[in-house]
Amino acid sequence: MSRQIRFNAFDMNCVAHQSSGLWRHPEDRSATYNTLEYWTNLAQLLEKGTFDGIFIADVLGTYDVYGGSNEAAIRNGAQVPVNDPILLVSAMAHVTEHLGFGVTAGTAYEHPYPFARRMTTLDHLTKGRVGWNVVTGYLPSAARNMGHDDQMEHDDRYDHADEYLEVLYKLWEGSWEDDAVVKDRERGVFTDPSKVHEIGHRGKHFTVPGIHISEPSPQRSPVIYQAGASPRGIAFAAGNAEAIFVAAPTKEVLTGTVSRIRDALEAAGRDRYAAKIYTLLTIITDETPEKAQAKYEEYLSYASDEGALVFMSGWMGIDLSQYDLDEPVGNVKSNAIQSVIANLQESARHGKEFTVRDIGRHGSIGGLGPTIVGSGTQIADQLQEWVEETDVDGFNLAYAITPGTWEDVIEHVIPVLRERGVYPTEYTPGTLRHKLHGRGDRLPEEHKGAGYRIGAQVAVG
Numbered sequence: 001m002s003r004q005i006r007f008n009a010f011d012m013n014c015v016a017h018q019s020s021g022l023w024r025h026p027e028d029r030s031a032t033y034n035t036l037e038y039w040t041n042l043a044q045l046l047e048k049g050t051f052d053g054i055f056i057a058d059v060l061g062t063y064d065v066y067g068g069s070n071e072a073a074i075r076n077g078a079q080v081p082v083n084d085p086i087l088l089v090s091a092m093a094h095v096t097e098h099l100g101f102g103v104t105a106g107t108a109y110e111h112p113y114p115f116a117r118r119m120t121t122l123d124h125l126t127k128g129r130v131g132w133n134v135v136t137g138y139l140p141s142a143a144r145n146m147g148h149d150d151q152m153e154h155d156d157r158y159d160h161a162d163e164y165l166e167v168l169y170k171l172w173e174g175s176w177e178d179d180a181v182v183k184d185r186e187r188g189v190f191t192d193p194s195k196v197h198e199i200g201h202r203g204k205h206f207t208v209p210g211i212h213i214s215e216p217s218p219q220r221s222p223v224i225y226q227a228g229a230s231p232r233g234i235a236f237a238a239g240n241a242e243a244i245f246v247a248a249p250t251k252e253v254l255t256g257t258v259s260r261i262r263d264a265l266e267a268a269g270r271d272r273y274a275a276k277i278y279t280l281l282t283i284i285t286d287e288t289p290e291k292a293q294a295k296y297e298e299y300l301s302y303a304s305d306e307g308a309l310v311f312m313s314g315w316m317g318i319d320l321s322q323y324d325l326d327e328p329v330g331n332v333k334s335n336a337i338q339s340v341i342a343n344l345q346e347s348a349r350h351g352k353e354f355t356v357r358d359i360g361r362h363g364s365i366g367g368l369g370p371t372i373v374g375s376g377t378q379i380a381d382q383l384q385e386w387v388e389e390t391d392v393d394g395f396n397l398a399y400a401i402t403p404g405t406w407e408d409v410i411e412h413v414i415p416v417l418r419e420r421g422v423y424p425t426e427y428t429p430g431t432l433r434h435k436l437h438g439r440g441d442r443l444p445e446e447h448k449g450a451g452y453r454i455g456a457q458v459a460v461g
C-alpha cells in the first residue's frame with residue numbers, strides 16, 4: 001500500500017506569517033488576524049480538508065538581528081504585531097469537531113504552574129484536541145524584555161526545558177487520580193481529597209510543592225509537539241515529542257534529519273514512528289501547471305526581500321545585512337536555531353551553496369521550507385515522492401496568501417491524493433492523541449511523562 005500523507009496548517013497570530021510582504025496581495029486576508037472570524041473560518045476550512053491540525057507559531061520578541069534593529073521588522077509587519085496564540089483555540093474548537101490545535105508556548109519565561117492550568121483548561125474545552133509546541137526560544141529580544149541580559153545558551157535552554165516538562169508531567173499525570181472527582185451530592189463531596197496528591201517538586205529552576213489545581217482533562221498532558229532539529233533539540237524531542245516539525249530545504253537534507261530523529265526515538269526506548277514528523281512546505285497550485293506558475297510569479301511580486309532577510313537573520317542568529325548579496329554565509333556559529341545553519345551547510349555539501357540572495361529568495365514565501373509549484377496532479381506526485389524517499393509522515397503547510405493557499409490545496413491537491421488512497425477522507429473519532437497515533441487518549445506507557453503517574457515506576461517527588 002502506498003504511504004499515507006498528513007497535513008498540518010502552519011499559521012501565527014500575525015500578518016503574512018512566513019511570507020513577508022504578501023499581506024499586500026488583494027486576496028490575502030491575513031491583516032484580519034485580529035478578528036475571531038479569521039480564525040473560526042480558517043478552522044472550518046481546514047477541517048473540510050481533514051487537516052490533522054492547525055499549528056500556531058509564536059514568538060515573544062521582535063526580529064532585531066537584521067541591521068541590529070527592529071525597524072525593518074516593524075515596517076514589514078514581520079511577525080510584529082503578534083498576538084497570543086492560546087486565546088484563539090476555544091473559538092476555533094467551538095466551530096469544529098475534529099481539528100487539532102498545536103499551540104506554541106516557550107519554556108524560558110513563564111512559570112510552569114499557571115501554564116499547566118491553561119493547557120488543562122484548553123484540553124477540557126476542546127474535548128482533548130489540544131497540543132503544545134514546546135519551544136525554547138531563539139530571539140535575544142524576548143529575553144531582554146523578560147529582564148535578562150541575553151537568552152540562555154542554546155543547550156542550556158533545553159536543560160531548563162527538561163525540568164519545565166518534569167514539573168508539567170507531575171502536575172498533569174501525577175497529581176489527580178482518575179476517580180478523584182466523585183460529585184457525591186448526598187455526602188456533599190465534590191472531590192475526594194485522598195485522591196489528589198501534592199507533587200513536591202524541588203529542582204534547580206522550579207519549586208512546586210502543591211497539587212495541580214485543575215481536574216484531569218481528556219488527554220491529561222496535551223499532545224507534545226516539538227520543532228528543533230539540532231542534536232540537543234533531537235535528544236529533547238526523542239524523550240518527549242509525539243509530533244515533530246522540521247524544516248529542510250531539500251529532500252536530501254530532510255532524509256538525514258528524519259533518520260536521525262527516528263534513530264533518536266529508538267535510542268530513547270520508543271518506537272521509530274512514535275512521533276509523527278511533518279516537514280515545512282508551501283504549495284502553490286492551480287488547475288494547470290501554467291496557471292500555477294503564473295500565480296507563483298504574481299505572489300513573488302508582492303514578496304518583501306527585506307522582510308525575508310529579517311526573518312532569516314532572526315532564525316539564523318546572523319545579521320545578513322553585513323554580507324554582500326552574492327556572498328555565501330559559510331561557516332558560522334549560531335545561538336539561535338542551529339538546525340537552520342546546519343541545513344544550509346549540509347545543502348552545500350550536496351552541491352547547492354546558498355548565497356545571501358538565495359537565502360532571501362528561499363525565505364520569501366513560506367519561510368524555511370521549500371515552495372513547490374504545479375497542478376494538483378504534479379503536486380500530488382511530488383508529495384508522494386517526498387514521503388517515499390525521506391520517510392517523513394506529512395507536511396506542515398505554510399501559506400503564501402490566506403485563505404487562498406489552503407483553498408487551493410483543498411480544491412486541487414487533496415482530491416487527487418484521496419483518489420490515490422493516500423490521504424484521509426474522514427477523521428478518526430476521539431482525541432487529538434488518538435487521531436494521531438491510534439493508541440488512546442493518554443500518553444503511552446513507554447512515554448517519559450507516563451512515568452510520573454501515580455503508582456508508576458518513576459517516583460513522583
Ligand SMILES: Cc1cc2nc3c(=O)[nH]c(=O)nc-3n(C[C@H](O)[C@H](O)[C@H](O)COP(=O)(O)O)c2cc1C
Pocket residue numbers: 056057058059104106134135136137138154226227228229230231232233234245246247280336337338339340
Ligand atoms: C518548523 C519550525 C517551527 C518553529 N516554530 C517556532 C515558534 O513558533 N516559536 C519559537 O520560539 N520557536 C520555533 N521554532 C524554533 C524551535 O522550536 C527551537 O527552539 C529552535 O529551533 C532551536 O532549536 P534547534 O537549534 O534545536 O533547531 C521553530 C522551528 C522550526 C524548525
